[in-house]
Amino acid sequence: MINKVKTLSRSECQEMMTSWIDSKGDILPFVDSDYTVIREDIGKIYQDASDSWDISYGRHDYFVDVIFGLKLYNYLNSQSWFSLRVASNTDFWRYLSVAVVPHIVSNRWGLDNEDHYWKRPMRIWLRSLWWYVHFSWCNSIKETKTLLLKPMFSTDTILNIVERSGKNGTNIELYRDILQTYSNFSMDVISKYKARGLKETDLFRAIMKLNTAKIIVTEPNLCMDGVHGYVSLLCDDLNIRL
């Protein structure tokens, strides 16, 4: 039973990463018995996620990211010591990535791709997966999985949703509605947007950019019909019919 959530500061990460890279990924950092269990557990769920991919699904990296992300989300949320407070603590994700399971991060991003281990908070892989699931959550693992494996979502979506999180915190209800709404567009509507030859050819990016501008003067929760009403306004502005 872990009494205290473990964290690593930026400078501590720098030192530990140097040892990790020097050892060419052969020597895992020392962790206590509680975290050794976590290391094994996360290792197993990553293996399960990897094994569940089949060539018929296509897009290997995104598929494994989603399945692993969902399992990691479920696993951490079931730990008594984990909470939204822990999830928003970047130094916790640093500890997990650099001290506990660097070998798994290495598998996905390479031995020394430091941004995804600790350097850029929004790019820490484990962190971005947990928040991707949280920002897209719809009532159950099953429903969220169905949503995230729809064809219009990709690793670019993870980038746009997580890495461009609001500088002063994110409106979770809003992001969930944006993703739900977007998932209901036909691929036809989405590709037609690309074909218009506008500066921003990606409809999802266009919605996110417009949101950044609009949210300065309009508060989503306070619109007529609340957050969904606000998202409808965004779509109206882009001439997309819901």
Added chain:
Amino acid sequence: MSQTIPLFPTFNEDAKSDVFKLEEYVFTYKRDDEIIELIQESDDTGLRTEAALSDETGYWNPDEYPLCVNRKIRIIKAAHLFSTGEPSPDALYAIACHDATIGLALKWYSAESNQCGAIPIGTITNTTRNTEFTINYNFDKASIRGEIFFKIILYIYRSGKPNDYERHFANTPGTVLGEIDTFAVRIDGNGSFFPIYEIDKPGEPLWDVKCTWTDAASDPFSDCVSIFINKAHKNYKYLNREDARNFNTQLFSEIMSSAICVIVETLRSEENSLSSLENAQEGSVAQAVSYFREKLDWNIKSSQLTSRSVRLFFEEKFKKL
């Protein structure tokens, strides 16, 4: 947000005392059916805009107890905020047309919690007077951390039917018409500004400073700036605060000043960094330097002026020690 130019009339602070009477925020939590008020500790003198929360009874911690935000807001006379329907030199503070409904809401945001939200408080029309609204909002247990900002905002709740003299007012529900005030609360982390660490490295200098940010406008100051004091150095005793006999305030002040100059100059060497400090995220490196310039009144136009400002500041600060 400070760079946005509104295209419609927004709330004017001068109207505040004519329209609203706002009590202070009260932060509470519930333990065994009892509601306990948290102490607000603040460095501010006079008009308080921020505070750190603590519990006299020693029980409260954000992991176990939900935080409750309370505030009473009285509307004295709302008519000042509405147009009369005719051009009037007296309607200086009008922000909505005569028959619209304005809403009040509590907007909260926290970069450290990666969350934000807005909670409706009440609505007013041009006839509202002597009405009281009460905020009583509970955060989920273990959901927020660090510093949380609270703003009371005004917005269009229900559109009116603007006549020819009112077309310039905002009229779409959800449009924010301005804010009445802002208050920041810190629930953990001591918010200490200067991340000073002790290291033990024989052969190395007495002190060092490391700047490890990649994006000054969003990377946290406390994460990406480190000042190291070397315990292994022969002159460490002059910087050891626990060694009352040898601790030397002048030396400490000198090192802090030099370290901060390095930080400012490193930022200056990054293209455009010093000219766009206002848009930076709360708690970021750029925001910290903006704080030095705006709140502490430092002149950072050149490295010489920075050096002088910093040293003047620390001389004043350490005079009291």
